[in-house]
Amino acid sequence: MANKEIPYKIYLEESEMPKYWYNLRADMINKPAPLLNPETRKPMTAEELSPVFCDALIQQELDETTPYFEIPEEILNFYKMYRPAPLVRAYCLEEKLQTPAKIYYKFEGNNTSGSHKLNSAIAQAYYAKKQGLTGVTTETGAGQWGTALSMACAYLGLDCKVYMVKVSYEQKPFRREVMRTYGASVTPSPSMETEVGKKILAEHPGTTGSLGCAISEAVEKATSMPGYRYVLGSVLNQVMLHQTVIGLETKTAMDKYGIKPDIIIGCAGGGSNLGGLIAPFMGEKIKGEADYRIVAVEPETCPSFTRGKYAYDYCDTGMICPLAKMYTLGSGFIPAGTHSGGLRFHGMNPILSQLYDDGLMEAVSVPQTEVFKAAEEFARVEGILPAPESSHAIKVAIDEALKCKETGEEKTILFGLTGTGYFDMMAYEKFHDGKMVDYTPTEEELQKGFSYLPKMD
Numbered sequence: 001m002a003n004k005e006i007p008y009k010i011y012l013e014e015s016e017m018p019k020y021w022y023n024l025r026a027d028m029i030n031k032p033a034p035l036l037n038p039e040t041r042k043p044m045t046a047e048e049l050s051p052v053f054c055d056a057l058i059q060q061e062l063d064e065t066t067p068y069f070e071i072p073e074e075i076l077n078f079y080k081m082y083r084p085a086p087l088v089r090a091y092c093l094e095e096k097l098q099t100p101a102k103i104y105y106k107f108e109g110n111n112t113s114g115s116h117k118l119n120s121a122i123a124q125a126y127y128a129k130k131q132g133l134t135g136v137t138t139e140t141g142a143g144q145w146g147t148a149l150s151m152a153c154a155y156l157g158l159d160c161k162v163y164m165v166k167v168s169y170e171q172k173p174f175r176r177e178v179m180r181t182y183g184a185s186v187t188p189s190p191s192m193e194t195e196v197g198k199k200i201l202a203e204h205p206g207t208t209g210s211l212g213c214a215i216s217e218a219v220e221k222a223t224s225m226p227g228y229r230y231v232l233g234s235v236l237n238q239v240m241l242h243q244t245v246i247g248l249e250t251k252t253a254m255d256k257y258g259i260k261p262d263i264i265i266g267c268a269g270g271g272s273n274l275g276g277l278i279a280p281f282m283g284e285k286i287k288g289e290a291d292y293r294i295v296a297v298e299p300e301t302c303p304s305f306t307r308g309k310y311a312y313d314y315c316d317t318g319m320i321c322p323l324a325k326m327y328t329l330g331s332g333f334i335p336a337g338t339h340s341g342g343l344r345f346h347g348m349n350p351i352l353s354q355l356y357d358d359g360l361m362e363a364v365s366v367p368q369t370e371v372f373k374a375a376e377e378f379a380r381v382e383g384i385l386p387a388p389e390s391s392h393a394i395k396v397a398i399d400e401a402l403k404c405k406e407t408g409e410e411k412t413i414l415f416g417l418t419g420t421g422y423f424d425m426m427a428y429e430k431f432h433d434g435k436m437v438d439y440t441p442t443e444e445e446l447q448k449g450f451s452y453l454p455k456m457d
C-alpha cells in the first residue's frame with residue numbers, strides 16, 4: 001500500500017492556501033430568501049442589524065452578488081497556525097471495509113478548539129476588533145464554538161462572554177475550563193442573568209437548555225452593553241462564507257491530484273461546515289460544469305432537513321433574532337438530550353435550505369448508536385478519535401462505501417471530518433456501556449415545534 005500514487009495525506013503549501021472566501025450565493029440561480037425584521041416583516045437592513053452584529057459581518061451576511069471576499073492578512077496569518085488542514089485518503093478504512101470505493105476526508109480537528117469553528121471565530125473576532133469594540137457575546141452548545149471564539153478573542157485581546165447550553169455546561173466541564181483558560185466568562189443557559197433566560201426558566205422549569213435559548217441570552221446581553229456585539233458560530237451566511245476555506249483547500253488539493261469526488265458528505269447542525277465544504281463543488285454543479293451527489297447528515301433527534309418545514313422562523317427561542325427562511329423544526333423545538341451536541345439546532349442555514357429545496361442536495365438522518373458504532377470503527381483503523389457530530393458523516397460515508405462493495409463501483413467519496421471527540425468521552429462511555437438509546441421524535445412533538453412558527457401572511 002505504501003507505493004500508491006495518492007499519498008495518505010495531501011497537504012498544501014502555505015502559498016496554496018485560499019486568499020479569498022467564496023460567496024456561493026453570487027452563483028445561485030434561486031437566491032436564499034432575505035432575513036426579515038420580526039416586527040415589520042420587511043427585509044432586514046444593515047442599519048437594523050447593527051445593534052446586534054459587527055458592521056463588516058453584516059455586509060457579508062447581506063451580500064448576494066460579490067463572489068469572492070478577500071481574507072485579510074491578519075486572518076490568513078492566524079489560519080497559518082493550524083492550516084492548511086490535511087486531506088486524508090482513508091486507505092486503512094477502505095481496506096477494513098474491503099470496498100472498491102476511494103474514501104477521502106478533510107480533517108478540521110487539528111487545533112485546540114478541536115473543530116472547524118476556529119475558521120469563523122477568528123474572522124468574527126477580527127472584524128469586531130477592527131470596529132473598535134470591547135467584546136463579544138455568544139452561545140455554545142457542545143462547547144466547540146465557545147472554545148474557538150475564546151481562543152480568537154484571547155489572540156486579539158477582546159472580551160468574550162459565553163452562554164453555554166446547561167446540559168453541556170454540566171456534562172462537559174473540561175470544555176468550560178478550556179474557555180476560561182483563554183479568558184472567557186462562561187454562564188450556563190438558561191440563566192437568571194437575562195430577561196429572556198428568566199422567562200424560559202419560568203415556562204420550562206428544569207430545562208437542560210438549547211442552542212436557541214442560549215442565543216437569545218447572548219443577543220440580549222450584547223444589545224444591553226455598550227461596545228459589545230453578538231457573534232454566532234453556525235447557521236448564518238457569513239459563517240458559511242468563512243468556512244468555505246475548508247472546501248477551497250479541499251478542491252485545490254483534489255485538483256492537484258486529478259481527483260473528482262462522486263459523493264460529498266457532511267454532518268449538518270446549522271450547516272456551516274457542510275456549506276463550507278461543498279461551496280466550490282456546488283458552484284460548479286450550479287453552473288453545469290460538473291456534477292456531484294451532495295449529502296447532508298443530521299441526527300434522528302433533530303431532523304431539520306428530513307422532517308422539518310421550509311418556512312420563515314426565528315433563529316432563537318426568545319424570538320428576538322431576525323426571521324430566516326430555512327428548514328426548521330420550530331424555534332420552540334427542544335431536542336431530546338442526546339449527545340450529538342453541536343447538531344442540536346432547530347433550523348438550518350438559509351443557503352443550504354434553498355439548495356435542498358431546489359433538489360441540488362440530499363439529506364439523511366441517522367440514529368446515534370449507529371453513529372457511535374461508525375465512530376469506533378473509524379477510530380480503530382484511521383487513528384483519529386472523531387467528534388460525535390463528525391461521526392454522522394463517517395456513518396454515511398461507510399454506508400456508501402459498503403454499497404460500492406455490493407455493486408463493485410469504484411466511487412470516490414469525500415466527507416468532512418469536522419473535529420475530534422476528546423471532550424465527548426461521557427457519550428462514548430454510554431455507548432460502550434450499552435446505555436445509549438436512540439430516539440425518534442414523535443409526529444406530535446414535531447407538530448408542537450411547528451406551532452411556534454411565526455404566522456406569515
Ligand SMILES: *Cc1c(COP(=O)(O)O)cnc(C)c1O
Pocket residue numbers: 114115116117144145233234235267268269270271272273274342343387389390418419420
Ligand atoms: C459545531 C460542530 C458541527 C456542526 O456545526 P455546523 O455549523 O453544522 O457545521 C459539526 N462538527 C463539529 C465538530 C462541531 O463542533
